[in-house]
Amino acid sequence: MRRRTVVAALMRPTARSLPWRPLAGGWALGVVVAAVPALFALEFPQAVLANVVRAAALCGAVGMAFALDDPARHTTGVVPVPRPLRQTLRVAVVGLVGTVGWAAVLGVVWAGADAERWAALPAGALTVEAAALSGLALALAGTAVRFSAVRLPGPAVAAALPVFPVAAVVFLPDEHALFVPPGDPRWADAHTLWAGILAATLVVWAACGPEPRRRISGGPQRGGGMPKRVGGR
Numbered sequence: 001m002r003r004r005t006v007v008a009a010l011m012r013p014t015a016r017s018l019p020w021r022p023l024a025g026g027w028a029l030g031v032v033v034a035a036v037p038a039l040f041a042l043e044f045p046q047a048v049l050a051n052v053v054r055a056a057a058l059c060g061a062v063g064m065a066f067a068l069d070d071p072a073r074h075t076t077g078v079v080p081v082p083r084p085l086r087q088t089l090r091v092a093v094v095g096l097v098g099t100v101g102w103a104a105v106l107g108v109v110w111a112g113a114d115a116e117r118w119a120a121l122p123a124g125a126l127t128v129e130a131a132a133l134s135g136l137a138l139a140l141a142g143t144a145v146r147f148s149a150v151r152l153p154g155p156a157v158a159a160a161l162p163v164f165p166v167a168a169v170v171f172l173p174d175e176h177a178l179f180v181p182p183g184d185p186r187w188a189d190a191h192t193l194w195a196g197i198l199a200a201t202l203v204v205w206a207a208c209g210p211e212p213r214r215r216i217s218g219g220p221q222r223g224g225g226m227p228k229r230v231g232g233r
Helices: 002-017 020-039 046-064 083-112 115-120 123-147 154-160 163-171 187-207
Strands: none
Touching: 002 083, 020 046, 020 083, 046 083, 046 115, 046 123, 083 123, 123 154, 123 187
């Protein structure tokens, strides 16, 4: 009962503290990308349409990279509410935004595709890919918060995230390719890998939730030096 009371009390300030512009902007851009076939009456082949949806998912994931940005991080670190709970609330709110954004992406794709092409589009499998990309953004942001004094990991994570699909295409062998076209014999294996990536990113994000055993000072240092570790377990 006490935990639920704390959660209810934190929901409004958590929502107000989120960086809504990049979060909403990422998904808004994703919707615009997904709407291209409908806006220009383009009848893309199934493989190209799947890649349009993937591009929209990547835009949304870039927005999710800002979920843990907290300019007041080094002042909220002393409050009695543990950081895992605070971060879980932030991710719950942005997860709801991401769900709405992804539904909008699929909605505009549905509006621009005929019934046959929509029926052939593997929306469920592409949803797993989108969730894994957003999970990767959260895992990278959580790692940055856990192991550094950075208050705003979003810009760096957002810049690094597009490297993932490029690296996957360049470095993964064909039998372990992630971005395969619908109907490809490797489709099932690829989405087993995607599900594994999603699970791994969530584990990494959860593992990075607790406060460091040795807290990292984020305040300005005399002489302009880098933040340093201070004692305490």
